[in-house]
Amino acid sequence: xxxxxxxxxxRVNDKPSRAxxxxxxxxxxxxxxxxxxxxxxxxxxxxxxxxxxxxxxVQTVYFHFxxxxxLLKEALDVAAVGDDEPVALLDRPWLEEVTAEPDPARxxxxxxxxxxxxxxxxxxxxxxxxxTMGTDPDLAAQWEANEAERRTAFRALAGMLADRAAxxxxxxxxxxxxxxxxxxxxxxxxxxxxxLGWSPERWRNTTATLLAQALLGExxx
Amino acid sequence: xxxxxxxxxxRVNDKPSRAxxxxxxxxxxxxxxxxxxxxxxxxxxxxxxxxxxxxxxVQTVYFHFxxxxxLLKEALDVAAVGDDEPVALLDRPWLEEVTAEPDPARxxxxxxxxxxxxxxxxxxxxxxxxxTMGTDPDLAAQWEANEAERRTAFRALAGMLADRAAxxxxxxxxxxxxxxxxxxxxxxxxxxxxxLGWSPERWRNTTATLLAQALLGExxx
Numbered sequence: 001x002x003x004x005x006x007x008x009x010x011r012v013n014d015k016p017s018r019a020x021x022x023x024x025x026x027x028x029x030x031x032x033x034x035x036x037x038x039x040x041x042x043x044x045x046x047x048x049x050x051x052x053x054x055x056x057x058v059q060t061v062y063f064h065f066x067x068x069x070x071l072l073k074e075a076l077d078v079a080a081v082g083d084d085e086p087v088a089l090l091d092r093p094w095l096e097e098v099t100a101e102p103d104p105a106r107x108x109x110x111x112x113x114x115x116x117x118x119x120x121x122x123x124x125x126x127x128x129x130x131x132t133m134g135t136d137p138d139l140a141a142q143w144e145a146n147e148a149e150r151r152t153a154f155r156a157l158a159g160m161l162a163d164r165a166a167x168x169x170x171x172x173x174x175x176x177x178x179x180x181x182x183x184x185x186x187x188x189x190x191x192x193x194x195x196l197g198w199s200p201e202r203w204r205n206t207t208a209t210l211l212a213q214a215l216l217g218e219x220x221x
Numbered sequence: 222x223x224x225x226x227x228x229x230x231x232r233v234n235d236k237p238s239r240a241x242x243x244x245x246x247x248x249x250x251x252x253x254x255x256x257x258x259x260x261x262x263x264x265x266x267x268x269x270x271x272x273x274x275x276x277x278x279v280q281t282v283y284f285h286f287x288x289x290x291x292l293l294k295e296a297l298d299v300a301a302v303g304d305d306e307p308v309a310l311l312d313r314p315w316l317e318e319v320t321a322e323p324d325p326a327r328x329x330x331x332x333x334x335x336x337x338x339x340x341x342x343x344x345x346x347x348x349x350x351x352x353t354m355g356t357d358p359d360l361a362a363q364w365e366a367n368e369a370e371r372r373t374a375f376r377a378l379a380g381m382l383a384d385r386a387a388x389x390x391x392x393x394x395x396x397x398x399x400x401x402x403x404x405x406x407x408x409x410x411x412x413x414x415x416x417l418g419w420s421p422e423r424w425r426n427t428t429a430t431l432l433a434q435a436l437l438g439e440x441x442x
Contacts, residue, residue: 043356131355135264140352147416178417179427187408195368196399206400213434 026064026074029054033068034075038124042072042132042139069138072129076146079121095156104166105218108211111157112184116204119189126186127194146186154181161215168217176215183210247285247295250275254289255296259345263293263353263360290359293350297367300342316377325387326439329432332378333405337425340410347407348415367407375402382436389438397436404431 016024032053036045047068051058065071081092098110126146133140158176161167167176184207192203212218237245253274257266268289272279286292302313319331347367354361379397382388388397405428413424433439 041355128355130351131361132352134262134349134352135356144416151416178419182409182412182417182427183431185409185412187406187412188403191403191406191408195365195372196403198399206403210404210431210435214431 022064025054025056025060027078029056029061029064030071030074030078033071034079034125037072037075037128042068042128043135047071067138069136069142072125072139073142076122076125076129076142079125080118082117082121099160102164104161104164104216105212107157107160107164108208108215112204112208112211115184115207116200119186120200123186123189123193127190130187130190150186151177151181154178154184158215166216168215171215171217179214180211183207183214246275246277246281248299250277250282250285251292251295251299254292255300255346258293258296258349263289263349264356268292288359290357290363293346293360294363297343297346297350297363300346301339303338303342320381323385325382325385325437326433328378328381328385329429329436333425333429333432336405336428337421340407341421344407344410344414348411351408351411371407372398372402375399375405379436387437389436392436392438400435401432404428404435 029050033045033050036049036053040049045068047061048058050071051061054061061071065074094110094114098107098114101107101110126143129139129143129146133143155173155177157180158167158173161176162173167173171179188207189200189203192198192206193200198206250271254266254271257270257274261270266289268282269279271292272282275282282292286295315331315335319328319335322328322331347364350360350364350367354364376394376398378401379388379394382397383394388394392400409428410421410424413419413427414421419427
């Protein structure tokens with residue numbers, strides 16, 4: 001953190017700014033909450049436990065997040081992008097690389113590399129959400145928001161493939177988006193790496209092959 | 222309870238036997254429980270409500286089923302086979318038809334017809350299980366038992382396709398079973414008919430095509 005002060009010498013002293021301290025505190029609380037949700041389950045986790053693990057007063061947790069559902073949402077957002085910068089997933093540099101790629105099959109590969117990264121971080125928390133949403137309307141809404149974001153992303157993928165005239169004959173962009181969303185769902189990741197015992201890489205490779213078959217009409221090799 | 226004595230004065234009349242009455246009572250309780258789980262949610266449903274809806278005393282519910290998790294298991298079993306006969310799904314006549322079919326693509330079609338029937342009945346209850354299992358270890362066990370049964374079924378399908386030398390080159394029976402299980406998962410049915418808004422028939426047709434591509438190596442048309 002002292003580095004960042006050197007970067008901005010005008011702040012005069014070498015202490016972290018108030019904004020930086022707030023951000024570090026929030027980050028610590030979110031990380032503690034994520035650990036507890038995964039270890040103890042969402043229902044069993046209390047805000048007191050979160051505060052204790054983060055080393056802050058429980059009032060601080062309430063002040064920053066208000067309730068447990070907000071904490072889970074923050075934890076999911078952090079997991080989705082891998083940091084707590086306020087930059088949405090679809091505004092990140094990886095998408096530029098995908099957009100610049102001419103080869104449709106390679107687009108799917110790059111897409112699935114990113115999908116693997118994201119789901120590797122997000123899936124454990126998503127599994128918590130999914131298994132608890134029946135008893136918590138906030139979590140059900142969270143799950144739906146997450147699914148809606150994923151659908152938007154797959155519409156972008158289908159559009160890129162259509163721009164390259166790569167969709168197999170008869171397949172509309174909308175149908176391609178739906179198919180892509182379904183084939184590479186978070187549910188399938190959870191099922192593959194859980195019940196089936198696949199490595200995350202096997203899930204990625206299998207899913208990329210299924211996507212190429214279904215969207216591009218490639219014959220499996 | 223005094224009624225039951227009046228009902229069977231001599232056992233030589235045309236009234237239902239004791240065994241039949243018991244079965245009807247159990248059936249009514251299970252149907253009431255299924256309705257309530259779907260309408261009110263599993264967590265919110267009480268055995269008192271189940272008893273009231275079934276028109277029996279709550280002690281009768283306890284006597285026959287003991288607890289809510291057992292009721293859910295019964296409801297799932299009834300939904301899976303479509304009746305309450307004690308005959309397992311893989312011992313039913315439909316499997317004979319599939320086994321006798323020589324054409325691999327047709328085997329997948331027949332398989333998906335049955336899959337559609339089963340999931341059409343089971344999926345709403347499975348969605349209840351899935352959304353509640355994080356707060357109830359009995360439900361988590363129920364979900365896993367259900368998944369294990371589905372895996373067994375897909376091993377049978379993969380075996381039939383292998384017997385006809387129909388699996389695409391390089392695909393083992395085990396891998397084919399895993400792929401089939403994944404592609405036509407209950408999760409995908411719930412996602413397709415829920416978030417994607419597909420008709421059950423669209424799910425069946427899409428899934429049959431994906432299966433033919435992935436298992437038989439058919440080029441999509």
